[in-house]
Amino acid sequence: MNRETSAAWHYHNLTKHSYESVRKDRHYLDWETQPLPFKVYPDLPPIPLPREWEELRSSALAALNPSPVGDDKAPTLTDLSALLYFSAGILKSRRYPGGEMFFRAASCTGALYEIEIYLVCRDLEGLRAGVYHFNPGDFSLRLMRPGDYRGLIASAAGDEPSLLYAPVVLIFSGTFWRNAWKYRNRTYRHFGWDNGTILANTLAVSVGYGLSTKVVLGFEDETLNELLNLDVKREVVLSLVSLGRDRDTVLGRKQTLEPLKLGVVAQKGEIDYPEMRQMHSATFLTSAQEVAEWRSHHYSPKHPAPQGESFRLAPAPVEKYPDSVERVISRRGSSRSFQRKSITFEQFSTILHYASLNLWADFLSSSGTLNDWYLIVHDVDGVQPGSYFFHRDRRAIELLRTGNFRNLAGRLGLEQALPADAAFDVFFLSDLHAVLEALGNRGYRAAQLEAGILGGKIYLASYAVHLGATGLTFYDDEVADFFSPHARGKSAIFLMACGPGRKRPSAF
Ligand SMILES: Cc1cc2nc3c(=O)[nH]c(=O)nc-3n(C[C@H](O)[C@H](O)[C@H](O)COP(=O)(O)O)c2cc1C
Structure with a gap:
């Protein structure tokens, strides 16, 4: 198949970081145009969400391993409330001379929180059918469209099976300016990362409530942007999650969309970055047939068998770290420094093992992944410091090169101390x-x-194994070069550092 891919390559190359680019292209924040942290609909009355729920039954580690299809179950309003709180709610705040920062359940580049969540449901106990916007600022929903629009979503998603039976669908969008104020053209990459960290929480909390979930990326963009009345120069739908499972299908239920006119509080001094919008438009699917055709293709990674010495992981059973998923989310925060102390092979194995288990998404085959895991190990008991490749299918790491790469890891991670001081770093590289x-x-x-x-x-x-972690940015080509020849031709996508950390002191 000959796919059109030039837009992705153009954008990816345009937004690479290098030692030279970060020096040549310095950017200073204009505090006069600092974006509002929340999307506000001044004319829609808030529907406050309940703030009390029972602690979940599932440990965080168990929650990282969802089964393909859960029970027939619909979330209650309390379940939804907990789910939104632990996905994108405000868990901490910190005062600073110019105001107050609100930190949310999931990490986010620059704490700018550009991802919005919308909820679409049938009639539920305590919530009538409709399309709602979730505002974490006052922890409320706002009804944008009364009525059941799930049929329209399922049809725009080419009748994706999980959506045909879902009582609730969450829609995630990205707001360009809220993140581009600081990161400019890089924001489109951040959309994926920051949407992803929220989704990791959503998926884990859903397991705790026994709800089936699936991440859906195949849908007609224009229909969903219209459903949410988005001004697409400013905000665009990125992804969907089906939540729960009914016996009855919404198949064949079609709705027509009446245009909406909802006022939104405007941002000051927005700057448009057309290259990101062009990149996004180039990803559009424009008909249900195109969606179905897109979904019928999967990328299957082909990894050569280990050539070097390899070591099987030895993860802990879930019972060893029984903290519930909410407890773990509540104590999460990005480590602001690492202590340069060793971690056990069991902690290391547990992180790699559980974080790489099942992810149900329409763009992945059942065991598939679009990203490969490359590691730099600094200080893990019993593991020689060096670079490694994680064979997910074999549950083993393969030694690529021994060496003390602390300084080099710091350099790869945009000359920050965090990846140098961590116990180990995970670099996601993709055969783009x-x-x-x-x-x-x-x-x-x-x-x-x-x-x-x-x-x-x-x-x-x-955080389940009582360690810290942080997401990081990186020098794209230097990362790929460092892991070559194994990683030859691959592109650096994301970086995580893990180890015994210190968090930012929280206000609570
Ligand atoms: C994709 C991603 C990239 C990040 N990059 C960096 C980074 O380069 N340096 C850094 O100190 N923190 C980085 N962070 C951490 C964020 O600054 C942090 O998530 C945000 O301030 C919110 O704080 P919290 O995670 O403690 O809730 C990153 C986070 C994410 C999700």
Whole structure:
């Protein structure tokens, strides 16, 4: 198949970081145009969400391993409330001279929180059928469209089976300016990462409630943007999650969309970055047939058998770290420094093992992945410091090169101390040539999103075993060069550092 992939390559190359580019292209924040942290609909009344729920039954580690299809179950309003809180709610705040920062359940580049969540449901106990916007600021929903629009979503998604039976669908969008204020053209990569870290929490909490979930990336973009009345120069739908499972299908239920006119509080001094919008438009699917055709292709990674010495992981059973997923999310925070202390092989294995288990998404085959795991190990008991490749299918790491790479890891991670001081770093690299060949430009969106979800799962697994973690940015080509020849031709997508960390002191 000859897919159109030039837009993804153009954008990817345009937004690479290098030692030279970060020096040549310095950017200073304009505090006059600092974006609002929330999307506000001034004319829609808030529907406050309940703030009390029972602690979940599932441990965080167990929650990282969802089964393909859960029970027939619909979430209650309390389940939804907990799910939204632990996905994107405000868990901490910190005062600073100019105001107050609100930190949310999932990590986010620059704490700018550009991802919005919308909820679409049938009639549920305590919530009538409709399309709602979730505002974490006042922890409320706002009804944008009354009525059951799930049929329209399922049909726009080419009758994706999980959506045909889902009582609730969450829609995630990205708001360009809220992140581009600081990161400019890089924001489109951040959309995938920051949507992904939220999704990791959503998926894990859903397991705790026994709800089936599936991440869906195949849908007609224009229909969903219209459903949410988005001004697509500013905000665009990125992904969907089906939540729960009914016996009855929504198949064949079609709705027509009436245009909406909803006022939104405007941002000051927005700057448009057309290259990101062009990149996004190039990923569009424009008909249900195109969606179905796109979904019928999968990228299957072909990894050579280990050539070097390899070591099987020895993860802990879930019972050893019984903290519930909410407890783990509540104590999560990005490590601001690492202590340069060793971690056990069991902690290391547990993080890699649980973070790499099942991810149900329409862009992945059952055991598939778009990202490969390359590691730099600094200080893990019983593991020689060096670089490694993680064979997910074999549950083993293969030694690529021994050496003390602390300084080098710091350099690869944009000259920051965090990846140098961590116990180990995970670099996600993708064979973008093959991924884009299979999935076209939309494959770029999928690769970034999957890396974000995996990063979010690494956060959860690290905090479950009482360690710290942080997402990081990197010098693209230097990362690929460092792991070559094994990684020859691959592209750096995302970086996570893990180890005994210190968090930012929280206000609570
Ligand atoms: C994709 C991603 C990239 C990040 N990159 C960096 C980074 O390069 N340096 C850094 O110190 N923190 C980085 N962070 C951490 C964020 O600054 C942090 O998530 C944000 O301030 C919110 O704080 P919290 O994670 O403690 O809740 C990154 C986080 C994510 C999700």
